[in-house]
Amino acid sequence: MHAPVICSVDVGHGGVKYLRARTREAIICDAFEAIAPAAPLREATMGQARDTVRVTLANQGRAKIFEVGRDAHRVLGNAALRFGRVLSPQDYPLSDQYMALTRAAMYYLDCPIDRDTRRKVIDLLVLGLPMSTYRKLRDALAARMVGEHDVERGGTTYTIEVRDVKVVGQPIGGLIDWATQHEAAGREIPLGHKVLLIDPGMGTVDAIVAEMTAEGFADVSGRVAAVEGGASMIYEELRKAVELETGYDVPLIEIQEALLRGEPLYQRGETYDLARYADRVGERLEEVANTIQHKVGSLRDIHQVVLVGGPASMYLQAFRSLAHKVPVEVVEEPRFANVRGFQLIGEREMLVETA
Numbered sequence: 001m002h003a004p005v006i007c008s009v010d011v012g013h014g015g016v017k018y019l020r021a022r023t024r025e026a027i028i029c030d031a032f033e034a035i036a037p038a039a040p041l042r043e044a045t046m047g048q049a050r051d052t053v054r055v056t057l058a059n060q061g062r063a064k065i066f067e068v069g070r071d072a073h074r075v076l077g078n079a080a081l082r083f084g085r086v087l088s089p090q091d092y093p094l095s096d097q098y099m100a101l102t103r104a105a106m107y108y109l110d111c112p113i114d115r116d117t118r119r120k121v122i123d124l125l126v127l128g129l130p131m132s133t134y135r136k137l138r139d140a141l142a143a144r145m146v147g148e149h150d151v152e153r154g155g156t157t158y159t160i161e162v163r164d165v166k167v168v169g170q171p172i173g174g175l176i177d178w179a180t181q182h183e184a185a186g187r188e189i190p191l192g193h194k195v196l197l198i199d200p201g202m203g204t205v206d207a208i209v210a211e212m213t214a215e216g217f218a219d220v221s222g223r224v225a226a227v228e229g230g231a232s233m234i235y236e237e238l239r240k241a242v243e244l245e246t247g248y249d250v251p252l253i254e255i256q257e258a259l260l261r262g263e264p265l266y267q268r269g270e271t272y273d274l275a276r277y278a279d280r281v282g283e284r285l286e287e288v289a290n291t292i293q294h295k296v297g298s299l300r301d302i303h304q305v306v307l308v309g310g311p312a313s314m315y316l317q318a319f320r321s322l323a324h325k326v327p328v329e330v331v332e333e334p335r336f337a338n339v340r341g342f343q344l345i346g347e348r349e350m351l352v353e354t355a
Contacts, residue, residue, distance in 0.1 A: 004123040004350045008342035009105040010170065011098055013202035014231065015310065017339040018105035027343050029336040030108065036097040037075040039067035050074050053107050054152040055100040066100040093129060093137050094144065106160045107151045119159045126346040128170035128338055131206045132226035138167040166346060171199040171208045173341030174308030175217055178331050180344055194220070195304045196296065198319060199338065200311045203230045207292045209302070225295035229288035231311035234281055241277040285318035293322060302326055308337035
C-alpha cells in the first residue's frame with residue numbers, strides 16, 4: 001500500500017503557488033504566473049521549448065486549449081500578463097482558467113507516476129478560497145476537482161486522478177503555517193492567545209481573528225473581513241506616481257516585477273527607486289488597515305498580528321502603526337505561507353482518516 005499522496009495548491013489572481021515536493025524535514029514550494037493564454041496552433045519547436053503544459057477543456061460544446069505553467073508568459077509576452085487576470089473573484093474559482101492553472105500545478109507535483117499508463121494519483125488535493133467566496137463556492141469547487149484531469153506535454157498526454165478534495169479559507173492556511181513555525185522555534189502558544197491574520201492578495205486583503213483553544217486555533221465568530229486594497233492597488237498607485245514624475249506610460253507588470261525583485265524600476269535609460277514613493281502608497285495602506293480594524297473590531301484583545309502572502313511586507317508598517325505595542329510580524333517566505341498551511345492541514349486530516 002502506497003503512502004497517501006497529498007497535494008496543495010493556492011491559485012491566486014497573481015500567481016499559482018503549489019507543493020513541488022515533500023520531505024521529512026521540509027515542505028518545498030514553487031510558483032508560476034497565474035496566466036492562462038490560449039495555446040498557439042503549433043507546438044514550440046526545438047530551441048523554443050517552453051516549460052508548460054497544454055490543457056484542453058470542453059466549454060459549451062467547443063474545445064478551449066490553454067498553455068499554462070512556468071513559461072506561459074512566453075506565449076504572448078507581456079500581453080499575457082496584462083490580460084490573463086480579468087475574471088472577478090466570484091467567477092474565477094469555477095472558471096476554465098482556474099482549472100487549467102490547477103492542472104498545471106498538479107502536473108508539476110513531484111509524486112509517483114506510472115510510466116506505462118502515464119497516470120498520477122493524488123489522494124487528497126487541498127485548495128483555498130478567499131474569505132469573500134469561501135462559503136459560497138467551496139462545495140462547487142471541490143466537486144469540480146474530483147476525478148480525472150488530462151494535461152499534454154510534448155505530445156504526450158498524462159492523466160492525474162484526484163480522489164478527494166478539501167477546500168479551506170486561504171488565511172487559515174497562513175495561520176497554520178505561522179503557528180507551526182512558531183512552535184518549531186520552541187515558542188509555545190498559550191490558550192486564549194488571539195492572532196489577527198492578514199492575508200493581502202492581488203485584489204483584496206483577507207483578515208481573520210483566531211484564538212488558541214485546547215483543540216488548536218479556532219476563528220472568532222464575526223471577526224472576519226475581506227476588503228479592497230490588495231497588491232494591485234499598490235502597483236497602480238506607484239505607476240501613477242512614476243508617470244506623474246516622468247511623463248512616461250509605465251506598464252503595470254514592470255512595477256510589479258521591480259518590487260518582487262527588490263530592484264529599482266528601469267525606464268528609458270533611467271532608474272527609479274520605488275521606495276521614494278512610499279508616502280503616497282503608505283496613506284492608502286493605512287486606509288486599508290483602518291478599514292480592517294473597523295470590520296474585525298478593536299485590537300485591545302489581540303496578542304499578535306501576523307502577515308502572510310506575497311505582498312505582506314508592503315503592509316507591515318501600516319499595521320505596526322495601527323497595532324501600537326501589539327507585536328506585528330511577517331512569516332518566513334510569506335508568498336508560500338498559505339500553501340504550506342494547506343499541506344499541513346491535508347496531512348493532519350489524512351493522518352486522522354488512516355489512524
